Amino acid sequence: MFDMDGTLIDTQSLISEHMTQTFVGAGLTPPTPAQSRRVIGLSLPNAIATLMGTDDMVLAEQMAEDYRSRYRAMLTTGAEREGFYPGARETLDLLHAQQETLLGIATGKGLRGVHRITQMHGIEHYFSTLQTPDNNPSKPHPSMMLTAMAETGAQPHQTVIIGDTTFDIEMGKAAGTKAIGVLWGYHEPDDLIRAGADILIERYEDLPAAIDQVLEN
Template identity: 55%
Template sequence: MNLIMFDLDGTLIDTQALIAETMAGAFGSLGLVPPGPAEVRAIIGLALPIAIGQLAGSDDVDLIEGLGGQYKSLYRTALESGLDREPLYPGARAALDRLRSRPDTLLGVATGKGLSGVVRILGNHGLAEHFVTVQTPDHNPSKPHPGMLLRAMAETGVDADDTVMVGDTVFDMELAAAARTRSVGVSWGYHDTGALLEAGAGALIHAYDQLDAAVDLVLGRSHA
């Protein structure tokens, strides 16, 4: 059995603008200099407290909690606009459907987003039944610690050699390396493709119709 784990932000869903706007708003609401979009892109994928601490250049717990509270509040408000601020990337649903249809393949999620947000997103897109394991910072250390993949493999009984992490950030590739699994980087997300390859991506794709072949490549297998 194979286990294909997916990151969310920047891999399955396009939330770059929403996250950048919300993070800037959170900092501005507390009278702090807002981080720019490039700074925010660099930390997407980390657990929220760690991401905020890096952006603020501080380990002050009260400051980080305050910014985190503002961020969550502003994010919720943005979602109430009625606009789809968390859309799937083109081809994502079809790719998930194809992989899910394989009798030897299980799908999972490993993300820096909180569990409540993951449940909301998967439910909104009708994807909850696609994934047999969902790993978040609610019950794991932040990426790139291997905990998310180790727990997913323990839950599913799949070995590291048969597990693939699909993601858009260096943190995803480092997570896979730390857990000794395979990895596939996607070029449409938040980190530079050169950085993904340097971090150990086993393959790199530029569209979701390339995913099936990339998964087979890193697993050393073929499908008819």
């Protein structure tokens, strides 16, 4: 199971820019890029509510819809800014070719965005299950992992979440699965370890061996 933003796709600058525009448009002090980076992985309304320090989910959802509108407007000229991290495509190709391996996505991004990005990169057929906040609670709730396993017939000891944030790691651990933290994303290595990551990797080339390692333990 792969997280998307910060794990497969490098969207940090886009997310920070649109979060700033959304907050300014609402007459609020915008978060810093570092603050925006810390909430990537949560569902969009939860991320906005966290940045505002509020439990007013009605307002957070209104701002989330403004964010989505701004993001959709960008797509006419900025789709090339949603590129893979180095080595990601090659590693996905390798894992997809393994008959014993099923791939899935568990992301805070909406299903519409997941379909658009996977189709843009020609990998929509790689994934047996797509889990998003459209039909699940936000990470770190384990629902995305539990639903993915139910859909595919995989057991927790056969399942790994690969992600860059504590939300990913905590989600996997709450579902009883293994968890691999990647170091090219948005949360610090020490935070990933404290969240329960079984192993950390620095390059996509290291992922296949890391998957074998954690599933053997």
